[in-house]
Amino acid sequence: SQQGEEDPQALSIQEGENATMNCSYKTSINNLQWYRQNSGRGLVHLILIRSNEREKHSGRLRVTLDTSKKSSSLLITASRAADTASYFCATDAYSDMRFGAGTRLTVKP
């Protein structure tokens, strides 16, 4: 079973534009995390948002959480070519940690 499903599957934007990707999940959670993966190797943790938080910022990243809709969004502002990567969400709905198929973001210079 998947804890989170990201959409869109792929997103292509120009450098300087904002990128928004979404994550939906099915059960109650205590927290949700976003990760980035470059070049098919290890994932890197970006941000964790707790169920009692509605919005969280980290640099150019803005994450929102709507527990009533069971969804989260990740916004990357002023995108750069280096932001090109796959982005995944994960929740603590289960004892393990599972990921969706991710959103593949391409930022064109």
Added chain:
Amino acid sequence: GAGVSQSPSNKVTEKGKDVELRCDPISGHTALYWYRQSLGQGLEFLIYFQGNSAPDKSGLPSDRFSAERTGGSVSTLTIQRTQQEDSAVYLCASSMRQGARTEAFFGQGTRLTVV
């Protein structure tokens, strides 16, 4: 160590051979996960270890796959009688607490190619 270490980085093996992939988690992390990722795909959960509890093996695709974690630290993923469809990047991650309650740290993976 400073992070999660996986070895080897790359492994090419002949079909039918057995392979062992190693993961050294961050010291003190009780949770350890193995995932498989085929080219252009998402992460497929394989197995999860949490402390001294019985591992969650529900993601292992066949009985050719097995994993162990010795002393609550190093883990080895073994694939017996490898098949071409086993070709993928195998990722290991560890975290201080179970599930996604805290940040997970990933190794750089082992790229397995079965020829």
